[in-house]
Amino acid sequence: xxxxxxxxxxxxxxxxxxxxxxxxxxxxxxxxxxxxxxxxxxxxxxxxxxxxxxxxxxxxxxxxxxxxxxxxxxxxxxxxxxxxxxxxxxxxxxxxxxxx
Numbered sequence: 046x047x048x049x050x051x052x053x054x055x056x057x058x059x060x061x062x063x064x065x066x067x068x069x070x071x072x073x074x075x076x077x078x079x080x081x082x083x084x085x086x087x088x089x090x091x092x093x094x095x096x097x098x099x100x101x102x103x104x105x106x107x108x109x110x111x112x113x114x115x116x117x118x119x120x121x122x123x124x125x126x127x128x129x130x131x132x133x134x135x136x137x138x139x140x141x142x143x144x145x
Contacts, residue, residue: 048105059099063092064110085110 047058065071065086087109095109108114120127 057100057103059096059105059107061092061096061099061107061109062113063087063095063108064113066092 047056050056067086067088071086092109096107099107106114106117108117116127
């Protein structure tokens with residue numbers, strides 16, 4: 046990882062992880078549109094602002110949706126439950142014909 050190896054040389058790396066962003070791709074994803082709707086889809090400007098702020102406080106993990114930090118923590122603490130939830134979502138999408 047660049048940050049762990051080269052931070053002292055001024056290398057900056059960030060992982061930007063929004064939950065959902067209001068762009069044409071989301072608009073065209075009909076059945077998949079509801080996947081990020083549990084948390085409101087952000088505008089590209091919202092994501093850009095979160096990224097800009099993260100550049101100023103040297104944050105590696107940029108989470109424009111604050112609740113994603115909780116999902117990340119739950120995935121680490123109770124991986125089985127998280128995987129069960131992901132599989133439930135996958136089955137729902139397949140049942141709706143969203144994934145073929």
